[in-house]
Amino acid sequence: MRLANLDGRSTIVLPEGGLDVAHATDGAFSSDPLEAIERIDELVALAPSLDGPLQMLTQGLLRAPSPRPAQMMAIGMNFHSHAAEMGLEVSKIPAVFTKFRSALGRPFGEIVLASETVDYEVELVVIIKKHTFKVAAENAWDHVAGLCVGQDLSDRAVQMGAGRQFSLGKSYPGFAPFGPWISTLDEFADPNDVRIACSVDGVTVQDARTTDMVFPIPEALAQISAVIELYPGDVLYTGSPAGAGQGHTPPRYLQPGQELVTWAESIGEMSHQLVSG
Helix, strand or coil, X not given: XXXXXXXXEEXXXXXXEEEEHHHHCCCCCCCCHHHHHHCHHHHXXXXXHCCCCEXXXXXXXXXXXXXXXXXXXXXXXXXXXXXXXXXCCCCCCCEEEECCHHXXXXXXXXXXXXXXXXXXXXXXXXXXXXXXXXXXXXXXXXXXXXXXXXXXXXXXXXXXXCCCCHHHHCCCCCCEEEEEEEECHHHCCCCCCCEEEEXXXXXXXEEEEHHHECCCHHHHHHHHHCCCCECCXXXXXXXXXXXXXXXXXXXXCCCCCCEEEEEECCCEEEEEEEEEC
16 A cells, blocks of 8 residues: 555555545544554555545645654665765664754655755655564564655765764755655565665666665664664654765765656655755
8 A cells, every 4th residue: 555645634545546544434544644654554454445536646735654753863874885885884783863853855846955065865764653662673564654765865064074963964954855655565575675766867876776785674673673762653764875976076966956856666756856045
């Protein structure tokens, strides 16, 4: 099942259009996307029997599939290819940092570039469905509502400058878009092996499979939840492969007027127009 946030309402994505969850269930589910995330297993089981009028999945009305995450975090250097291009050794533990909730972005629309050193990073994004604390890796997928594709946008001058302000450099408004909807785990042949990619002005700049992760999602969740309690709707960016602009000589940062398209198999694609601040 694919679950969208269409203008603030939970919507099941079908080939012909969107099915409003609250209307289709006669109020058994509210319109709140967070409730749908918390009850995702019920909704997946019920979805084949639901019917009702379909709505257009207008790109401008699609919002972040998890609209009110209590926590947003990300893992740095979690692809072998990215560590290699940066000349860094892979970490023995996940390098976790925060993306503040004010950075939450939509899957389509404009992104304001904070400076001349803004970089792209395609990532697979995990949406948590229930309280998660000290979960074992073998049980970690049981705590996941589904997956999105995301961009971990970064102002490298802030991130890598004085004080190494990772969280600040990655938390300008709109720097955490993900979507275009949540694909539940039944949509994937193997959720541990997903192709993710992005392009700038039609030129593919990143393209990899998540089997290259240093810490696969179950192991990452186990290590993170050993310290942090995760809650329904929480968002985890799981790392980016080789090809980010910073890895080029000279760096190839995003420019106003460019189009950034981001996609993942079994999920879908986002697109953003980049504008000057």
